[in-house]
Amino acid sequence: MLNTPMLFSLSVLAGIMYTSSSVCTMVTMKRTILRDGKLLLGYQFYRMNQVPNVLQCARNCFFRRRCISFNYNIKQEVCELNNARLDSSDMALSSDPDFVYSEIANWDDAIGSGPCSKRPCRICEACYPSQSRYTCVKEELTSCRDVKICTNATSDGHYFIRPVMGTKPFVKIYCHLMSSKYPKDYVTLHKENYSKVPPINNQSCSIIDWNQGKPGVIYYWKIRLDVMNLRVVTNDRTFTNVSCDPSHFGISDEFSNSGKLCKIDSDYGTGVDCMEADCRPRRGQFHINLQGTGFIVQPSVSWLTYGLKPVFTSLHRSPTNEVITGVCGGNCGICRPRTFLFLELKT
Known part of the structure; x- marks a missing residue:
């Protein structure tokens, strides 16, 4: 058995010897099967810790018929099983030096030698070999x-x-998109969630200019979720609508946008304004409200400011981390999550 992480492409080897208590098999590689420094995000259905090497990760994938590819973290010895592979134009591998990515179809079938070699279990069951027998265990739906x-x-x-x-x-x-090959996962929001970008000229604290930047309000009714990592895909706007109604900013009708189409492109959980840095109050705002969804914002998520002369006026969190409101701006100034917007299951 291999006991050390593999940092190389297996195509350079003629084969690998796999041993267990009941089987000793030469696994012959078909082609270059490892993508060093790569992983597929958004399609994991199972994650296992303390998996000693990539060969064992591949074997765990083989024993589950819905496993099509896997990510293996060499440094942390974590095996992530995917129910998809890189076969769509809108899919791309992410980069991480600690990972390798592989598709199980490129492995020799001998990887699954033993009682589970013929993949006898149903599509969403796992096969657990034990000497000359096997057990099929139904696994949970995770996406x-x-x-x-x-x-x-x-x-x-x-x-x-x-x-x-x-x-x-x-x-x-x-x-x-359940009729497609790769459906997408969304959290339905029961309360108002939005990002506001005010139509204030960056040379003044009060002049209304609907041609300045991309002002307006974007309302979110559902947010897309990477369910394995509970990461919000903040730039997905499938279930949103936008408004340039000046009343959203406390602006009178005389400053109406006269039917101008909104072009706001602010992400979920992001606030923007483009006023002078000294203007008060700031008017860029985001509002997250996850009440009734079963999720909360991960307490470790923090917000930072970016852009020109950014100012963060306030950030209010509810005690449960279900509701978060931020006010910020600059010339132009942005506040958004430091890295990603992660959620947690509400307990």
Whole structure:
């Protein structure tokens, strides 16, 4: 058995010897099967810790028929199983020097030698070998892709899943594009969520200019979620609508935008304004309200300012981290999450 991380492409080897208590098999590689420094995000359905090498990670993938590819963290010995592979134009591998990515179809079938070699279990079951026998164990649905694969569902709508396998609470997720190969996961928001960019000229604290930047309000009714990592895809605007109604900013009708189409492109959880740095109050604002969704904002998530002369006026969190409101701006100034906007399951 290999006991050290593999930092090389396996195509340079003629084969690898895999041993266990019941089998000793030469695994012959078909081609270059490892993508060093790469991983596929957004399609993990299972994560395992303390997996000693990439070969064992591949074996765990082989024993689950819905596993099509995997990410292996060499440094932390973490194996992530994916129910998708790089076969769509809108999919791309992410970069991380600690990872390798591989597709199970490129491995020799001998990787699964033993009682589970013929993949006898159903599509959403795991095969557990034990000497000359095997046990099939049904696994939980962790994403809309799982719902489609495991139940043959094709209708968009709300489904109960367990986004982090092994945790107690189920959550209701809206599955979008269920008739496609790769549905997308969304959290339906029950309260008002928005980002505001005021139409204030950057040379003044009060002059209204609907041609300055991309002012307006963007309202979010659903937010897309990377369910394995509980990371909000903040630039997804599938379930949003925008408004240039001046009343949203306390502006009178005489400063109406006269039917101008909104071009606001602010991300979820982001505030922007383009007034002079000394202007008060700031008018860029974001409002997150996850009440009733089963999620909260991860307490460790913090916001930073970016842009020209940025000013962060306030950031208010509710005690439960379900509601967060930020006010900021600059010339132009932006406040957004330091890295990513992660959620947690509400307990």
